[in-house]
Amino acid sequence: xxxxxxxxxxxxxxxxxxxxxxxxxxxxxxxxxxxxxxxxxxxxxxxxxxxxxxxxxxxxxxxxxxxxxxxxxxxxxxxxxxxxxxxxxxxxxxxxxxxxxxxxxxxxxxxxxxxxxxxxxxxxxxxxxxxxxxxxxxxxxxxxxxxxxxxxxxxxxxxxxxxxxxxxxxxxxxxxxxxxxxxxxxxxxxxxxxxxxxxxxxxxxxxxxxxxxxxxxxxxxxxxxxxxxxxxxxxxxxxxxxxxxxxxxxxxxxxxxxxxxxxxxxxxxxxxxxxxxxxxxxxxxxxxxxxxxxxxxxxx
Ligand SMILES: [Zn+2]
Numbered sequence: 001x002x003x004x005x006x007x008x009x010x011x012x013x014x015x016x017x018x019x020x021x022x023x024x025x026x027x028x029x030x031x032x033x034x035x036x037x038x039x040x041x042x043x044x045x046x047x048x049x050x051x052x053x054x055x056x057x058x059x060x061x062x063x064x065x066x067x068x069x070x071x072x073x074x075x076x077x078x079x080x081x082x083x084x085x086x087x088x089x090x091x092x093x094x095x096x097x098x099x100x101x102x103x104x105x106x107x108x109x110x111x112x113x114x115x116x117x118x119x120x121x122x123x124x125x126x127x128x129x130x131x132x133x134x135x136x137x138x139x140x141x142x143x144x145x146x147x148x149x150x151x152x153x154x155x156x157x158x159x160x161x162x163x164x165x166x167x168x169x170x171x172x173x174x175x176x177x178x179x180x181x182x183x184x185x186x187x188x189x190x191x192x193x194x195x196x197x198x199x200x201x202x203x204x205x206x207x208x209x210x211x212x213x214x215x216x217x218x219x220x221x222x223x224x225x226x227x228x229x230x231x232x233x234x235x236x237x238x239x240x241x242x243x244x245x246x247x248x249x250x251x252x253x254x255x256x257x258x259x260x261x262x263x264x265x266x267x268x269x270x271x272x273x274x275x276x277x278x279x280x281x282x283x284x285x286x287x288x289x290x291x292x293x294x295x296x297x298x299x300x
Contacts, residue, residue, distance in 0.1 A: 002094050002112035003219060007066045008197025008206040009107030011171055012121045014071050015063075017086040018078050019166055020159040025291045026170050027058045027272035030070035037072055039101050040080065047072050047106060050198075058272040060285070063170055064177035066196065068106055075105035089158045090121035090131050107197060118208060119217040125168060125193070126210035128161035128259075162261035162288055168193050169256060169286040171209075184233055185209060185241045189253035192244075196234055202227040207240035212254040216244055261289050268296040276300070 018024045032054045037045040049068050054061065062070040075083065080100045087095060094117070098110035113121075116134055124131040133154040140149040171193035174182040182194040185207065194209030205220040205228055220236035221228060228235065258264070264286055268279035273296035275282040280299070 002114050003204050003221065004109055004112050004199040005107035005118065005206060006197035006199040006204065007068070007107060008118070008195050008208045009109075009113075010063070010066070010071050010105065011125065011167065011195050011208075012090055012092075013083045013087060013107070014074050014078065014105050015167055015170065016090075016125060016159060016163065017083055018074050019170075019288070020086075020163045021078065021082070022288065022291060023077050024059055024074055025287055025293070026060050026166060026285055027267055027293055029056055029058055029272045030062060030073055031056050032062065032067045032069045035069050035073070037076065037102055039103075041101065045072075045102055047103070058269075060170060060173050060177075063195075064173045064181075065179050066174070066181050071105040072102050075102050080104045086158065087121065089156060090124045091133060092117050092121055107199070115217050115219045118206075118219075119215055122208050122210060122217060123215040124158050125164050125171070126212075126215045127164075129157055129159040129164045131156050131158050160261065161259045165256065165259040165262045166286050166288055171195060172256075175209075182207065182209070182234075182237055185237060185244070187211065187245055187248050190248055190251070191254065191256045193256070194237075194240070196237060198234075201225070202229075204228075205234050205236040207234060207237040209240065209244075211244070211248065212256060213251055214244065214247060216240055218243075258286075263287050263289055263292060265292050267293070268299065271296045271298040273297070 039045045047068050094111045120134045135151045135153050174180040175186050175192045175194050181196045185194045190211050192211050197206030203225040208217045218236040218240040264284050266275045266282050267285040268275045269281040273293045276296050278299040279296050
C-alpha cells in the first residue's frame with residue numbers, strides 16, 4: 001500500500017537534509033506569502049497555504065502550523081535531487097523521476113510511500129540519524145533454545161546525532177506550540193515529536209511521530225480513495241495518540257537528549273535572533289555548534 005503523504009513529508013524531505021546541509025537553522029526567518037515558483041520542468045508552480053499566510057516567520061513557527069510556502073522555498077535551495085538521495089538513504093524505495101520537483105516538499109508524490117517505509121524514515125530521526133530497516137521479528141528459537149532464524153536488518157548512517165537532536169527539538173513544536181497541529185498527542189512527562197499530514201480532497205490523514213521510546217506512523221483513509229468526512233481532530237492523530245499513550249503507561253519520564261555538538265541559546269521569538277535584555281518574548285532554542293544567530297536588533 002502506497003499513499004500520498006501531504007505535509008508529513010516535510011521533516012524527512014526538507015528538514016533533515018536542510019539542517020544537515022546547514023541551509024537552515026530552527027530560527028531561519030522565511031516569508032510565508034503567496035509565491036509563484038518555477039519548477040525544474042519550467043512549469044509554473046503556485047502552492048497555497050491551507051491556513052492564513054503568516055508573513056515573516058521562523059522555521060519553528062512554519063513547522064508549528066505547517067505553513068507550505070516556507071518549505072517549498074527551502075526545497076528550492078536544497079534541490080529535490082538532494083532530497084531524494086536522503087529519502088532513499090532513509091529507506092524510501094518508491095520514488096521515481098516524476099518526484100524530482102518542488103512539490104516533493106509538500107508530499108505531492110507520483111506513487112506515494114507505504115506506512116512501513118514512512119515509519120522507517122521517521123525512525124532515522126528518532127534513532128539519532130541511523131536508518132534501521134524495519135522488521136517483523138528479531139529471532140526464532142526452538143523450545144530447546146536452538147536458533148532457527150535471526151533477522152539481519154540493514155543499518156546505515158544518514159546524518160549525525162547532532163542533526164537528529166536539533167530536528168527532534170524542532171518537531172516537538174506541533175505538539176508543544178500554542179498553535180500546534182498535534183497538541184493532543186502530548187504524553188505526560190515524555191517528550192513527543194510529531195507531524196500531521198493531509199492530502200488533496202482529504203483522501204489521506206497521517207500522524208507520524210516518536211518519543212525517546214517508540215516511533216509510530218498512522219495512516220487513515222479508504223482502500224479506494226474517498227474523501228474522509230469527520231468533525232474535530234485528525235482521526236489518524238487520535239489513533240496515534242491513544243495507542244502511544246497506552247504503550248507509554250508506566251514508562252519512566254524521558255526527554256530528547258542534548259548531544260555534544262548542539263548548543264542552546266535564549267532566542268527572541270519576534271526576530272529569531274539571540275535575545276538581548278530588551279527582548280520580552282523569549283525561549284530556549286537548539287543549534288548545531290557554530291550556527292547561532294546574531295543578537296536581536298529589533299528591540300534595541
Ligand atoms: Zn528581540
